[in-house]
Amino acid sequence: MQRDSDPPSRKRSGEPASTEEAGGLKDSDRESPPDDKPQGFVPADEAEYEKPHEEGPHGRAVLAIERKLEHRTEEEAAAAASPFALMGYFTTPKDIYHACEALRDAGYSRFDAHTPFPVHGLERAMGLKASPLPWLVLGGGAAGLSGGILLAWYTQFYDYPLIISGKPAFSYQAFIPIFFELTVLVAALTCFFGLFALGRLPSFFHPTMTHPSFPRATDDAFFISVEVSDPKFDASETRSLLQRVGAQGIREVSS
Structure with a gap:
Protein backbone atom coordinates (compact mmCIF):
# COMPACT_ATOMS: atom_id res chain seq x y z
CA MET A 1 0.00 0.00 0.00
CA GLN A 2 1.41 3.37 -0.98
CA ARG A 3 1.52 6.30 1.38
CA ASP A 4 1.08 9.93 0.40
CA SER A 5 4.51 10.72 1.92
CA ASP A 6 6.35 8.37 -0.44
CA PRO A 7 8.22 10.01 -3.28
CA PRO A 8 6.57 9.68 -6.67
CA SER A 9 9.35 7.37 -7.89
CA ARG A 10 8.79 5.03 -4.97
CA LYS A 11 5.08 5.12 -5.50
CA ARG A 12 5.52 3.95 -9.06
CA SER A 13 8.11 1.27 -8.26
CA GLY A 14 6.58 0.14 -5.08
CA GLU A 15 9.90 0.36 -3.18
CA PRO A 16 9.94 1.90 0.28
CA ALA A 17 11.25 5.45 0.56
CA SER A 18 14.55 6.04 2.30
CA THR A 19 14.89 8.10 5.42
CA GLU A 20 16.65 10.96 3.56
CA GLU A 21 14.04 11.00 0.86
CA ALA A 22 11.23 10.82 3.34
CA GLY A 23 12.67 13.70 5.35
CA GLY A 24 13.21 16.00 2.38
CA LEU A 25 16.51 17.97 2.33
CA LYS A 26 19.58 16.88 4.23
CA ASP A 27 20.57 18.68 7.39
CA SER A 28 23.73 19.95 5.70
CA ASP A 29 21.63 21.38 2.87
CA ARG A 30 19.36 23.14 5.31
CA GLU A 31 22.17 24.65 7.38
CA SER A 32 24.56 25.80 4.59
CA PRO A 33 23.97 29.50 3.70
CA PRO A 34 23.70 30.56 0.08
CA ASP A 35 26.90 31.50 -1.73
CA ASP A 36 26.90 35.32 -1.48
CA LYS A 37 30.64 35.87 -1.61
CA PRO A 38 31.30 39.27 -3.31
CA GLN A 39 33.10 39.32 -6.59
CA GLY A 40 36.47 41.11 -6.78
CA PHE A 41 38.63 42.42 -3.95
CA VAL A 42 36.89 43.59 -0.77
CA PRO A 43 39.13 44.61 2.18
CA ALA A 44 38.67 42.51 5.27
CA ASP A 45 39.02 45.59 7.42
CA GLU A 46 37.93 49.17 6.75
CA ALA A 47 41.46 50.27 7.60
CA GLU A 48 42.49 48.82 4.25
CA TYR A 49 40.80 51.76 2.59
CA GLU A 50 43.21 54.15 4.30
CA LYS A 51 46.34 52.44 3.02
CA PRO A 52 48.32 53.95 0.14
CA HIS A 53 47.63 52.61 -3.28
CA GLU A 54 50.95 50.76 -3.39
CA GLU A 55 49.99 48.56 -0.41
CA GLY A 56 46.68 47.28 -1.74
CA PRO A 57 45.90 45.01 -4.68
CA HIS A 58 46.06 46.73 -8.05
CA GLY A 59 47.30 49.84 -6.22
CA ARG A 60 50.15 50.68 -8.56
CA ALA A 61 47.91 50.61 -11.60
CA VAL A 62 45.32 52.88 -9.92
CA LEU A 63 48.00 55.29 -8.75
CA ALA A 64 49.53 55.45 -12.23
CA ILE A 65 46.14 56.29 -13.74
CA GLU A 66 45.51 59.01 -11.14
CA ARG A 67 48.91 60.58 -11.72
CA LYS A 68 48.39 60.51 -15.47
CA LEU A 69 45.05 62.30 -15.07
CA GLU A 70 46.62 64.90 -12.74
CA HIS A 71 49.42 65.60 -15.23
CA ARG A 72 46.92 65.94 -18.04
CA THR A 73 44.84 68.40 -16.00
CA GLU A 74 47.93 70.47 -15.15
CA GLU A 75 49.02 70.55 -18.78
CA GLU A 76 45.58 71.65 -19.94
CA ALA A 77 45.47 74.41 -17.31
CA ALA A 78 48.96 75.62 -18.27
CA ALA A 79 48.03 75.66 -21.95
CA ALA A 80 44.84 77.62 -21.27
CA ALA A 81 46.55 80.23 -19.05
CA SER A 82 48.53 82.99 -20.71
CA PRO A 83 51.77 84.21 -19.09
CA PHE A 84 51.44 87.59 -17.39
CA ALA A 85 54.79 88.47 -15.84
CA LEU A 86 58.09 87.27 -14.47
CA MET A 87 58.35 87.76 -10.71
CA GLY A 88 61.08 87.76 -8.12
CA TYR A 89 61.51 89.14 -4.62
CA PHE A 90 64.11 90.80 -2.42
CA THR A 91 64.56 90.98 1.33
CA THR A 92 65.55 94.65 1.83
CA PRO A 93 64.25 97.99 0.51
CA LYS A 94 67.76 98.81 -0.73
CA ASP A 95 67.83 95.74 -2.97
CA ILE A 96 64.50 96.44 -4.60
CA TYR A 97 65.42 100.09 -5.08
CA HIS A 98 68.58 99.17 -7.02
CA ALA A 99 66.69 96.48 -8.94
CA CYS A 100 64.11 99.02 -10.10
CA GLU A 101 66.91 101.33 -11.20
CA ALA A 102 68.48 98.47 -13.18
CA LEU A 103 65.21 97.66 -14.93
CA ARG A 104 64.58 101.34 -15.67
CA ASP A 105 68.08 101.80 -17.11
CA ALA A 106 67.67 98.65 -19.22
CA GLY A 107 64.65 100.21 -20.91
CA TYR A 108 61.81 98.36 -19.19
CA SER A 109 58.65 100.38 -18.70
CA GLU A 123 58.72 105.88 -7.98
CA ARG A 124 61.77 107.77 -9.22
CA ALA A 125 63.82 104.57 -9.32
CA MET A 126 61.08 103.00 -11.45
CA GLY A 127 60.93 106.01 -13.76
CA LEU A 128 57.25 106.60 -13.17
CA LYS A 129 55.64 109.74 -14.52
CA ALA A 130 53.73 112.11 -12.27
CA SER A 131 50.19 110.97 -11.52
CA PRO A 132 47.39 112.88 -13.28
CA LEU A 133 45.24 112.59 -10.14
CA PRO A 134 46.09 116.09 -8.75
CA TRP A 135 44.99 117.67 -12.04
CA LEU A 136 41.77 115.68 -11.93
CA VAL A 137 41.09 116.90 -8.39
CA LEU A 138 41.84 120.50 -9.41
CA GLY A 139 39.43 120.18 -12.31
CA GLY A 140 36.75 118.73 -10.03
CA GLY A 141 37.16 121.58 -7.53
CA ALA A 142 36.95 124.18 -10.30
CA ALA A 143 33.82 122.51 -11.66
CA GLY A 144 32.24 122.55 -8.19
CA LEU A 145 33.04 126.25 -7.69
CA SER A 146 31.73 127.17 -11.14
CA GLY A 147 28.56 125.16 -10.56
CA GLY A 148 27.93 126.90 -7.22
CA ILE A 149 28.35 130.36 -8.73
CA LEU A 150 26.12 129.47 -11.67
CA LEU A 151 23.44 128.08 -9.34
CA ALA A 152 23.43 131.22 -7.16
CA TRP A 153 23.30 133.52 -10.19
CA TYR A 154 20.48 131.58 -11.90
CA THR A 155 18.23 131.33 -8.85
CA GLN A 156 18.75 134.87 -7.45
CA PHE A 157 19.31 137.00 -10.53
CA TYR A 158 17.56 135.27 -13.45
CA ASP A 159 14.88 132.84 -12.28
CA TYR A 160 13.46 134.57 -9.17
CA PRO A 161 15.11 137.96 -8.52
CA LEU A 162 14.35 139.68 -5.24
CA ILE A 163 15.47 143.17 -4.17
CA ILE A 164 15.90 143.16 -0.40
CA SER A 165 17.02 146.33 1.42
CA GLY A 166 18.30 147.75 -1.82
CA LYS A 167 20.86 144.98 -2.31
CA PRO A 168 21.59 143.71 -5.81
CA ALA A 169 19.85 140.49 -6.81
CA PHE A 170 23.11 138.58 -7.15
CA SER A 171 24.86 139.17 -3.79
CA TYR A 172 27.65 136.59 -3.99
CA GLN A 173 28.90 137.35 -0.44
CA ALA A 174 25.89 135.54 1.00
CA PHE A 175 26.65 132.40 -0.99
CA ILE A 176 30.34 131.94 -0.19
CA PRO A 177 29.61 128.95 2.14
CA ILE A 178 27.71 127.30 -0.75
CA PHE A 179 30.62 127.92 -3.13
CA PHE A 180 33.07 126.40 -0.64
CA GLU A 181 30.94 123.32 0.07
CA LEU A 182 30.38 122.50 -3.60
CA THR A 183 34.07 122.97 -4.37
CA VAL A 184 35.15 120.54 -1.67
CA LEU A 185 32.37 118.03 -2.46
CA VAL A 186 33.07 117.73 -6.19
CA ALA A 187 36.86 117.68 -5.65
CA ALA A 188 36.56 114.86 -3.10
CA LEU A 189 34.28 112.80 -5.35
CA THR A 190 36.64 113.32 -8.29
CA CYS A 191 39.59 112.16 -6.19
CA PHE A 192 37.73 109.06 -5.00
CA PHE A 193 36.46 107.86 -8.37
CA GLY A 194 39.59 109.03 -10.20
CA LEU A 195 41.75 106.90 -7.91
CA PHE A 196 39.52 103.90 -8.59
CA ALA A 197 39.77 104.45 -12.35
CA LEU A 198 43.55 104.98 -12.42
CA GLY A 199 44.16 102.00 -10.12
CA ARG A 200 41.75 99.78 -12.08
CA LEU A 201 39.74 99.09 -8.96
CA PRO A 202 37.99 97.12 -7.71
CA SER A 203 40.24 94.17 -8.49
CA PHE A 204 39.49 90.92 -6.65
CA PHE A 205 42.29 88.94 -8.32
CA HIS A 206 45.68 89.69 -9.84
CA PRO A 207 48.06 87.22 -11.51
CA THR A 208 50.83 88.18 -9.08
CA MET A 209 48.81 86.47 -6.33
CA THR A 210 49.62 83.10 -7.89
CA HIS A 211 53.29 83.37 -6.86
CA PRO A 212 53.70 80.94 -3.94
CA SER A 213 55.68 83.47 -1.86
CA PHE A 214 53.50 86.50 -2.61
CA PRO A 215 51.82 86.52 0.87
CA ARG A 216 55.21 87.73 2.15
CA ALA A 217 54.57 91.01 0.29
CA THR A 218 52.60 92.07 3.38
CA ASP A 219 55.35 91.00 5.77
CA ASP A 220 59.04 90.95 4.87
CA ALA A 221 59.52 90.57 1.09
CA PHE A 222 59.76 93.13 -1.72
CA PHE A 223 58.49 91.86 -5.08
CA ILE A 224 59.11 92.96 -8.65
CA SER A 225 56.91 91.82 -11.54
CA VAL A 226 58.02 92.45 -15.14
CA GLU A 227 55.06 92.12 -17.49
CA VAL A 228 55.25 90.03 -20.64
CA SER A 229 53.63 92.90 -22.57
CA ASP A 230 56.72 95.08 -22.03
CA PRO A 231 58.41 95.80 -25.40
CA LYS A 232 61.80 94.91 -23.90
CA PHE A 233 60.62 91.64 -22.35
CA ASP A 234 62.51 88.48 -23.23
CA ALA A 235 62.08 85.44 -21.03
CA SER A 236 65.76 84.48 -20.80
CA GLU A 237 67.23 88.00 -20.76
CA THR A 238 64.74 89.31 -18.20
CA ARG A 239 65.34 86.31 -15.95
CA SER A 240 69.10 86.80 -16.27
CA LEU A 241 68.79 90.48 -15.34
CA LEU A 242 66.70 89.68 -12.27
CA GLN A 243 69.26 87.08 -11.22
CA ARG A 244 72.09 89.59 -11.58
CA VAL A 245 70.39 92.12 -9.32
CA GLY A 246 69.83 89.43 -6.67
CA ALA A 247 66.17 88.46 -7.07
CA GLN A 248 65.02 85.28 -5.34
CA GLY A 249 62.17 82.92 -6.18
CA ILE A 250 62.05 83.95 -9.84
CA ARG A 251 59.13 82.35 -11.64
CA GLU A 252 56.53 83.08 -14.31
CA VAL A 253 52.97 83.85 -13.25
CA SER A 254 49.95 83.43 -15.49
CA SER A 255 46.63 85.21 -15.72
Whole structure:
Protein backbone atom coordinates (compact mmCIF):
# COMPACT_ATOMS: atom_id res chain seq x y z
CA MET A 1 0.00 0.00 0.00
CA GLN A 2 1.41 3.37 -0.98
CA ARG A 3 1.52 6.30 1.38
CA ASP A 4 1.08 9.93 0.40
CA SER A 5 4.51 10.72 1.92
CA ASP A 6 6.35 8.37 -0.44
CA PRO A 7 8.22 10.01 -3.28
CA PRO A 8 6.57 9.68 -6.67
CA SER A 9 9.35 7.37 -7.89
CA ARG A 10 8.79 5.03 -4.97
CA LYS A 11 5.08 5.12 -5.50
CA ARG A 12 5.52 3.95 -9.06
CA SER A 13 8.11 1.27 -8.26
CA GLY A 14 6.58 0.14 -5.08
CA GLU A 15 9.90 0.36 -3.18
CA PRO A 16 9.94 1.90 0.28
CA ALA A 17 11.25 5.45 0.56
CA SER A 18 14.55 6.04 2.30
CA THR A 19 14.89 8.10 5.42
CA GLU A 20 16.65 10.96 3.56
CA GLU A 21 14.04 11.00 0.86
CA ALA A 22 11.23 10.82 3.34
CA GLY A 23 12.67 13.70 5.35
CA GLY A 24 13.21 16.00 2.38
CA LEU A 25 16.51 17.97 2.33
CA LYS A 26 19.58 16.88 4.23
CA ASP A 27 20.57 18.68 7.39
CA SER A 28 23.73 19.95 5.70
CA ASP A 29 21.63 21.38 2.87
CA ARG A 30 19.36 23.14 5.31
CA GLU A 31 22.17 24.65 7.38
CA SER A 32 24.56 25.80 4.59
CA PRO A 33 23.97 29.50 3.70
CA PRO A 34 23.70 30.56 0.08
CA ASP A 35 26.90 31.50 -1.73
CA ASP A 36 26.90 35.32 -1.48
CA LYS A 37 30.64 35.87 -1.61
CA PRO A 38 31.30 39.27 -3.31
CA GLN A 39 33.10 39.32 -6.59
CA GLY A 40 36.47 41.11 -6.78
CA PHE A 41 38.63 42.42 -3.95
CA VAL A 42 36.89 43.59 -0.77
CA PRO A 43 39.13 44.61 2.18
CA ALA A 44 38.67 42.51 5.27
CA ASP A 45 39.02 45.59 7.42
CA GLU A 46 37.93 49.17 6.75
CA ALA A 47 41.46 50.27 7.60
CA GLU A 48 42.49 48.82 4.25
CA TYR A 49 40.80 51.76 2.59
CA GLU A 50 43.21 54.15 4.30
CA LYS A 51 46.34 52.44 3.02
CA PRO A 52 48.32 53.95 0.14
CA HIS A 53 47.63 52.61 -3.28
CA GLU A 54 50.95 50.76 -3.39
CA GLU A 55 49.99 48.56 -0.41
CA GLY A 56 46.68 47.28 -1.74
CA PRO A 57 45.90 45.01 -4.68
CA HIS A 58 46.06 46.73 -8.05
CA GLY A 59 47.30 49.84 -6.22
CA ARG A 60 50.15 50.68 -8.56
CA ALA A 61 47.91 50.61 -11.60
CA VAL A 62 45.32 52.88 -9.92
CA LEU A 63 48.00 55.29 -8.75
CA ALA A 64 49.53 55.45 -12.23
CA ILE A 65 46.14 56.29 -13.74
CA GLU A 66 45.51 59.01 -11.14
CA ARG A 67 48.91 60.58 -11.72
CA LYS A 68 48.39 60.51 -15.47
CA LEU A 69 45.05 62.30 -15.07
CA GLU A 70 46.62 64.90 -12.74
CA HIS A 71 49.42 65.60 -15.23
CA ARG A 72 46.92 65.94 -18.04
CA THR A 73 44.84 68.40 -16.00
CA GLU A 74 47.93 70.47 -15.15
CA GLU A 75 49.02 70.55 -18.78
CA GLU A 76 45.58 71.65 -19.94
CA ALA A 77 45.47 74.41 -17.31
CA ALA A 78 48.96 75.62 -18.27
CA ALA A 79 48.03 75.66 -21.95
CA ALA A 80 44.84 77.62 -21.27
CA ALA A 81 46.55 80.23 -19.05
CA SER A 82 48.53 82.99 -20.71
CA PRO A 83 51.77 84.21 -19.09
CA PHE A 84 51.44 87.59 -17.39
CA ALA A 85 54.79 88.47 -15.84
CA LEU A 86 58.09 87.27 -14.47
CA MET A 87 58.35 87.76 -10.71
CA GLY A 88 61.08 87.76 -8.12
CA TYR A 89 61.51 89.14 -4.62
CA PHE A 90 64.11 90.80 -2.42
CA THR A 91 64.56 90.98 1.33
CA THR A 92 65.55 94.65 1.83
CA PRO A 93 64.25 97.99 0.51
CA LYS A 94 67.76 98.81 -0.73
CA ASP A 95 67.83 95.74 -2.97
CA ILE A 96 64.50 96.44 -4.60
CA TYR A 97 65.42 100.09 -5.08
CA HIS A 98 68.58 99.17 -7.02
CA ALA A 99 66.69 96.48 -8.94
CA CYS A 100 64.11 99.02 -10.10
CA GLU A 101 66.91 101.33 -11.20
CA ALA A 102 68.48 98.47 -13.18
CA LEU A 103 65.21 97.66 -14.93
CA ARG A 104 64.58 101.34 -15.67
CA ASP A 105 68.08 101.80 -17.11
CA ALA A 106 67.67 98.65 -19.22
CA GLY A 107 64.65 100.21 -20.91
CA TYR A 108 61.81 98.36 -19.19
CA SER A 109 58.65 100.38 -18.70
CA ARG A 110 55.92 97.89 -17.76
CA PHE A 111 57.00 96.55 -14.38
CA ASP A 112 55.71 97.03 -10.87
CA ALA A 113 56.96 96.84 -7.29
CA HIS A 114 54.99 95.28 -4.43
CA THR A 115 56.24 96.21 -0.97
CA PRO A 116 54.91 95.73 2.59
CA PHE A 117 55.39 99.45 3.30
CA PRO A 118 56.17 102.58 1.25
CA VAL A 119 59.76 102.83 0.02
CA HIS A 120 60.61 106.50 -0.39
CA GLY A 121 61.94 107.41 -3.82
CA LEU A 122 60.89 104.11 -5.39
CA GLU A 123 58.72 105.88 -7.98
CA ARG A 124 61.77 107.77 -9.22
CA ALA A 125 63.82 104.57 -9.32
CA MET A 126 61.08 103.00 -11.45
CA GLY A 127 60.93 106.01 -13.76
CA LEU A 128 57.25 106.60 -13.17
CA LYS A 129 55.64 109.74 -14.52
CA ALA A 130 53.73 112.11 -12.27
CA SER A 131 50.19 110.97 -11.52
CA PRO A 132 47.39 112.88 -13.28
CA LEU A 133 45.24 112.59 -10.14
CA PRO A 134 46.09 116.09 -8.75
CA TRP A 135 44.99 117.67 -12.04
CA LEU A 136 41.77 115.68 -11.93
CA VAL A 137 41.09 116.90 -8.39
CA LEU A 138 41.84 120.50 -9.41
CA GLY A 139 39.43 120.18 -12.31
CA GLY A 140 36.75 118.73 -10.03
CA GLY A 141 37.16 121.58 -7.53
CA ALA A 142 36.95 124.18 -10.30
CA ALA A 143 33.82 122.51 -11.66
CA GLY A 144 32.24 122.55 -8.19
CA LEU A 145 33.04 126.25 -7.69
CA SER A 146 31.73 127.17 -11.14
CA GLY A 147 28.56 125.16 -10.56
CA GLY A 148 27.93 126.90 -7.22
CA ILE A 149 28.35 130.36 -8.73
CA LEU A 150 26.12 129.47 -11.67
CA LEU A 151 23.44 128.08 -9.34
CA ALA A 152 23.43 131.22 -7.16
CA TRP A 153 23.30 133.52 -10.19
CA TYR A 154 20.48 131.58 -11.90
CA THR A 155 18.23 131.33 -8.85
CA GLN A 156 18.75 134.87 -7.45
CA PHE A 157 19.31 137.00 -10.53
CA TYR A 158 17.56 135.27 -13.45
CA ASP A 159 14.88 132.84 -12.28
CA TYR A 160 13.46 134.57 -9.17
CA PRO A 161 15.11 137.96 -8.52
CA LEU A 162 14.35 139.68 -5.24
CA ILE A 163 15.47 143.17 -4.17
CA ILE A 164 15.90 143.16 -0.40
CA SER A 165 17.02 146.33 1.42
CA GLY A 166 18.30 147.75 -1.82
CA LYS A 167 20.86 144.98 -2.31
CA PRO A 168 21.59 143.71 -5.81
CA ALA A 169 19.85 140.49 -6.81
CA PHE A 170 23.11 138.58 -7.15
CA SER A 171 24.86 139.17 -3.79
CA TYR A 172 27.65 136.59 -3.99
CA GLN A 173 28.90 137.35 -0.44
CA ALA A 174 25.89 135.54 1.00
CA PHE A 175 26.65 132.40 -0.99
CA ILE A 176 30.34 131.94 -0.19
CA PRO A 177 29.61 128.95 2.14
CA ILE A 178 27.71 127.30 -0.75
CA PHE A 179 30.62 127.92 -3.13
CA PHE A 180 33.07 126.40 -0.64
CA GLU A 181 30.94 123.32 0.07
CA LEU A 182 30.38 122.50 -3.60
CA THR A 183 34.07 122.97 -4.37
CA VAL A 184 35.15 120.54 -1.67
CA LEU A 185 32.37 118.03 -2.46
CA VAL A 186 33.07 117.73 -6.19
CA ALA A 187 36.86 117.68 -5.65
CA ALA A 188 36.56 114.86 -3.10
CA LEU A 189 34.28 112.80 -5.35
CA THR A 190 36.64 113.32 -8.29
CA CYS A 191 39.59 112.16 -6.19
CA PHE A 192 37.73 109.06 -5.00
CA PHE A 193 36.46 107.86 -8.37
CA GLY A 194 39.59 109.03 -10.20
CA LEU A 195 41.75 106.90 -7.91
CA PHE A 196 39.52 103.90 -8.59
CA ALA A 197 39.77 104.45 -12.35
CA LEU A 198 43.55 104.98 -12.42
CA GLY A 199 44.16 102.00 -10.12
CA ARG A 200 41.75 99.78 -12.08
CA LEU A 201 39.74 99.09 -8.96
CA PRO A 202 37.99 97.12 -7.71
CA SER A 203 40.24 94.17 -8.49
CA PHE A 204 39.49 90.92 -6.65
CA PHE A 205 42.29 88.94 -8.32
CA HIS A 206 45.68 89.69 -9.84
CA PRO A 207 48.06 87.22 -11.51
CA THR A 208 50.83 88.18 -9.08
CA MET A 209 48.81 86.47 -6.33
CA THR A 210 49.62 83.10 -7.89
CA HIS A 211 53.29 83.37 -6.86
CA PRO A 212 53.70 80.94 -3.94
CA SER A 213 55.68 83.47 -1.86
CA PHE A 214 53.50 86.50 -2.61
CA PRO A 215 51.82 86.52 0.87
CA ARG A 216 55.21 87.73 2.15
CA ALA A 217 54.57 91.01 0.29
CA THR A 218 52.60 92.07 3.38
CA ASP A 219 55.35 91.00 5.77
CA ASP A 220 59.04 90.95 4.87
CA ALA A 221 59.52 90.57 1.09
CA PHE A 222 59.76 93.13 -1.72
CA PHE A 223 58.49 91.86 -5.08
CA ILE A 224 59.11 92.96 -8.65
CA SER A 225 56.91 91.82 -11.54
CA VAL A 226 58.02 92.45 -15.14
CA GLU A 227 55.06 92.12 -17.49
CA VAL A 228 55.25 90.03 -20.64
CA SER A 229 53.63 92.90 -22.57
CA ASP A 230 56.72 95.08 -22.03
CA PRO A 231 58.41 95.80 -25.40
CA LYS A 232 61.80 94.91 -23.90
CA PHE A 233 60.62 91.64 -22.35
CA ASP A 234 62.51 88.48 -23.23
CA ALA A 235 62.08 85.44 -21.03
CA SER A 236 65.76 84.48 -20.80
CA GLU A 237 67.23 88.00 -20.76
CA THR A 238 64.74 89.31 -18.20
CA ARG A 239 65.34 86.31 -15.95
CA SER A 240 69.10 86.80 -16.27
CA LEU A 241 68.79 90.48 -15.34
CA LEU A 242 66.70 89.68 -12.27
CA GLN A 243 69.26 87.08 -11.22
CA ARG A 244 72.09 89.59 -11.58
CA VAL A 245 70.39 92.12 -9.32
CA GLY A 246 69.83 89.43 -6.67
CA ALA A 247 66.17 88.46 -7.07
CA GLN A 248 65.02 85.28 -5.34
CA GLY A 249 62.17 82.92 -6.18
CA ILE A 250 62.05 83.95 -9.84
CA ARG A 251 59.13 82.35 -11.64
CA GLU A 252 56.53 83.08 -14.31
CA VAL A 253 52.97 83.85 -13.25
CA SER A 254 49.95 83.43 -15.49
CA SER A 255 46.63 85.21 -15.72
